[in-house]
Amino acid sequence: xxxxxxxxxxxxxxxxxxxxxxxxxxxxxxxxxxxxxxxxxxxxxxxxxxxxxxxxxxxxxxxxxxxxxxxxxxxxxxxxxxxxxxxxxxxxxxxxxxxxxxxxxxxxxxxxxxxxxxxxxxxxxxxxxxxxxxxxxxxxxxxxxxxxxxxxxxxxxxxxxxxxxxxxxxxxxxxxxxxxxxxxxxxxxxxxxxxxxxxxxxxxxxxxxxxxxxxxxxxxxxxxxxxxxxxxxxxxxxxxxxxxxxxxxxxxxxxxxxxxxxxxxxxxxxxxxxxxxxxxxxxxxxxxxxxxxxxxxxxxxxxxxxxxxxxxxxxxxxxxxxxxxxxxxxxxxxxxxxxxx
Amino acid sequence: xxxxxxxxxxxxxxxxxxxxxxxxxxxxxxxxxxxxxxxxxxxxxxxxxxxxxxxxxxxxxxxxxxxxxxxxxxxxxxxxxxxxxxxxxxxxxxxxxxxxxxxxxxxxxxxxxxxxxxxxxxxxxxxxxxxxxxxxxxxxxxxxxxxxxxxxxxxxxxxxxxxxxxxxxxxxxxxxxxxxxxxxxxxxxxxxxxxxxxxxxxxxxxxxxxxxxxxxxxxxxxxxxxxxxxxxxxxxxxxxxxxxxxxxxxxxxxxxxxxxxxxxxxxxxxxxxxxxxxxxxxxxxxxxxxxxxxxxxxxxxxxxxxxxxxxxxxxxxxxxxxxxxxxxxxxxxxxxxxxxx
DNA sequence: CTCCATTCGGCAAACGTTTGCAACAGATTA
DNA sequence: TAATCTGTTGCAAACGTTTGCCGAATGGAG
Numbered sequence: 167x168x169x170x171x172x173x174x175x176x177x178x179x180x181x182x183x184x185x186x187x188x189x190x191x192x193x194x195x196x197x198x199x200x201x202x203x204x205x206x207x208x209x210x211x212x213x214x215x216x217x218x219x220x221x222x223x224x225x226x227x228x229x230x231x232x233x234x235x236x237x238x239x240x241x242x243x244x245x246x247x248x249x250x251x252x253x254x255x256x257x258x259x260x261x262x263x264x265x266x267x268x269x270x271x272x273x274x275x276x277x278x279x280x281x282x283x284x285x286x287x288x289x290x291x292x293x294x295x296x297x298x299x300x301x302x303x304x305x306x307x308x309x310x311x312x313x314x315x316x317x318x319x320x321x322x323x324x325x326x327x328x329x330x331x332x333x334x335x336x337x338x339x340x341x342x343x344x345x346x347x348x349x350x351x352x353x354x355x356x357x358x359x360x361x362x363x364x365x366x367x368x369x370x371x372x373x374x375x376x377x378x379x380x381x382x383x384x385x386x387x388x389x390x391x392x393x394x395x396x397x398x399x400x401x402x403x404x405x406x407x408x409x410x411x412x413x414x415x416x417x418x419x420x421x422x423x424x425x426x427x428x429x430x431x432x433x434x435x436x437x438x439x440x441x442x443x444x445x446x447x448x449x450x451x452x453x454x455x456x457x458x459x460x461x462x463x464x465x466x467x468x469x470x471x472x473x474x475x476x477x478x479x480x481x482x483x484x485x486x487x488x489x490x491x492x493x494x495x496x497x498x499x500x501x502x503x504x505x506x507x
Numbered sequence: 508x509x510x511x512x513x514x515x516x517x518x519x520x521x522x523x524x525x526x527x528x529x530x531x532x533x534x535x536x537x538x539x540x541x542x543x544x545x546x547x548x549x550x551x552x553x554x555x556x557x558x559x560x561x562x563x564x565x566x567x568x569x570x571x572x573x574x575x576x577x578x579x580x581x582x583x584x585x586x587x588x589x590x591x592x593x594x595x596x597x598x599x600x601x602x603x604x605x606x607x608x609x610x611x612x613x614x615x616x617x618x619x620x621x622x623x624x625x626x627x628x629x630x631x632x633x634x635x636x637x638x639x640x641x642x643x644x645x646x647x648x649x650x651x652x653x654x655x656x657x658x659x660x661x662x663x664x665x666x667x668x669x670x671x672x673x674x675x676x677x678x679x680x681x682x683x684x685x686x687x688x689x690x691x692x693x694x695x696x697x698x699x700x701x702x703x704x705x706x707x708x709x710x711x712x713x714x715x716x717x718x719x720x721x722x723x724x725x726x727x728x729x730x731x732x733x734x735x736x737x738x739x740x741x742x743x744x745x746x747x748x749x750x751x752x753x754x755x756x757x758x759x760x761x762x763x764x765x766x767x768x769x770x771x772x773x774x775x776x777x778x779x780x781x782x783x784x785x786x787x788x789x790x791x792x793x794x795x796x797x798x799x800x801x802x803x804x805x806x807x808x809x810x811x812x813x814x815x816x817x818x819x820x821x822x823x824x825x826x827x828x829x830x831x832x833x834x835x836x837x838x839x840x841x842x843x844x845x846x847x848x
Numbered sequence: 849c850t851c852c853a854t855t856c857g858g859c860a861a862a863c864g865t866t867t868g869c870a871a872c873a874g875a876t877t878a
Numbered sequence: 879t880a881a882t883c884t885g886t887t888g889c890a891a892a893c894g895t896t897t898g899c900c901g902a903a904t905g906g907a908g
Contacts, residue, residue, distance in 0.1 A: 168621065170894060181858045186896060196856060216622050217567065218894035220558040222863045228601075236587040239580065239776070246577040246604050253603065258622065260569075261602040262594065263587050280509065281557050281599065382780055409780050416782060435580070436777040439723055439750050441757065511864055522888050527866060537886060559864035563893045 346376025687717025726751025
């Protein structure tokens with residue numbers, strides 16, 4: 167049915183091995199022969215059978231991309247970037263969703279292992295031990311988590327959290343809240359630590375609330391607790407929670423940012439759609455996806471297992487404003503501009 | 508390196524064909540032998556090599572899922588549902604993104620064709636002709652577009668548009684605007700037609716604006732034009748545009764829904780996060796993903812090429828309210844409740 | 849003219865499965 | 879008792895590639 171290497175060989179009067187080489191080692195075949203073969207191949211509509219190629223070379227030219235939840239707006243930009251980047255290198259991407267379940271995650275890795283040249287494990291929910299185990303079955307790159315000896319790409323959320331806190335302190339806030347994310351999250355721990363340190367350095371108090379599910383309703387549910395602390399500014403684990411909180415506060419008639427400032431994390435698209443628009447720490451998710459693909463593909467060449475840290479950036483919008491200890495006439499953007507000098 | 512069927516055969520004292528049958532045709536092997544083989548396979552950690560299997564059977568147990576833009580919030584729920592559904596049937600899913608480019612789309616189909624058992628083409632941007640052509644290379648299911656003779660799953664957006672318009676008319680609006688989506692979109696045409704008919708039936712005027720890119724900034728940019736029409740209610744091609752419009756109107760001090768009512772389409776998550784929350788027509792994207800997978804997998808058995816139409820539902824929230832011709836004291840939910848009887 | 853190096857292309861084995869065919873044993877039927 | 883059937887297993891070919899090895903042809907050097 168389908169046209170095979172044999173058809174091309176016959177049609178162009180050469181042996182199948184020559185056709186094979188035309189595609190996989192062009193420099194080994196005479197330019198004339200090559201163009202002839204290429205022409206007939208094109209004309210016949212020949213495409214190498216990847217399964218056969220995989221069988222003999224052991225390389226599938228596929229990679230797996232495992233995320234906790236495709237529908238979580240944090241991931242799609244990363245998936246998109248990774249897929250595009252991989253395709254440009256002639257790799258195809260299996261995308262799979264674990265529904266935040268570590269057991270599903272482990273199964274998935276096992277199921278995919280033999281079928282791909284490597285797996286991108288994004289914000290994994292498995293334990294470090296399980297991941298180390300999985301790594302023995304298939305090349306792995308971990309995104310959003312740091313594990314000793316494992317190639318990883320992470321966002322520098324610590325720095326992001328610090329600038330967020332500094333921004334709030336500069337605006338005159340002295341009592342902050344950190345709205346924690348899910349328990350197992352590496353990112354959550356990093357943010358909490360950095361925010362705590364930055365608050366201390368700025369002479370401010372930081373109250374930690376949580377843990378919470380990383381969804382908007384959790385942010386909304388936390389509104390009462392936030393108000394009860396008497397804090398004037400909040401840093402949330404992610405934008406979804408921040409937005410939920412934002413709306414819950416407004417529904418209660420609490421003015422944002424006049425009464426309370428809110429900072430999110432991730433810079434998902436919805437942040438610019440809500441009012442007030444959300445001040446947040448932008449994560450370079452697309453860049454992370456690309457970097458992870460690169461690391462995975464290079465891993466074959468040498469065993470080098472680097473760890474890449476990507477810069478995060480504070481994006482100042484309208485959900486943050488002057489606090490009780492603000493310098494006279496301060497606004498969020500003025501303060502930010504000042505801080506940059 | 509990896510454990511093959513041969514290792515299992517040797518370890519359990521049978522021929523490889525028996526091992527093969529244990530997995531692919533269990534009823535052909537003696538239950539005793541079967542359990543023995545299964546046990547050693549388990550112990551050795553054997554997993555059949557999919558490439559080898561694909562090579563001989565011609566079935567890869569992979570499917571392709573091609574969407575215009577992974578990052579468009581309309582798609583992730585569909586991708587997620589399709590992937591989960593497919594996995595349950597032991598299929599893996601390649602996800603690919605065309606960046607709204609018909610040329611990329613065509614390339615992608617060709618690249619994937621030989622590597623999958625079928626492709627889900629979601630909201631394709633190619634011409635009907637190209638799609639018919641592609642269908643000759645690989646089994647196809649089209650989502651969100653109706654093409655004669657091609658298996659498809661579509662949302663009943665016509666009915667959705669009608670109920671949206673009826674809802675607005677019932678609320679006392681007599682001059683509506685339809686904010687068109689992109690030119691090539693089948694969905695867009697359907698909505699426009701149905702909305703026009705419903706408006707006429709309700710004795711209301713419908714002004715069509717557009718075409719527009721299906722993104723929030725396009726909605727925002729259309730605010731002036733919308734106001735210029737003097738209409739009191741707007742139906743948008745999708746939620747993204749509706750939200751953009753919503754915010755642009757508010758930024759201009761135009762009250763929603765008091766002065767203008769806004770209805771979106773799709774029911775993406777962000778719709779419930781903005782204020783006022785968005786009245787919209789919910790598309791069953793997850794169900795569509797599952798249905799499409801089912802159709803694709805059944806296609807092999809018989810040649811039947813059905814077309815599935817999924818129900819859409821009007822979700823009434825807070826962006827719609829009484830218009831100038833409203834019955835006294837009407838509110839959106841009251842009117843809706845009344846309409847249901 | 850001979851020899852050697854280089855370039856090119858053919859040959860055939862190998863990758864890990866599935867599957868039609870045949871062999872065999874035991875059970876059933878005539 | 880012979881013939882037939884049924885259930886279970888082994889044998890070997892096939893799927894479409896890649897790749898190590900070898901021989902043929904070519905060209906330059908001596």
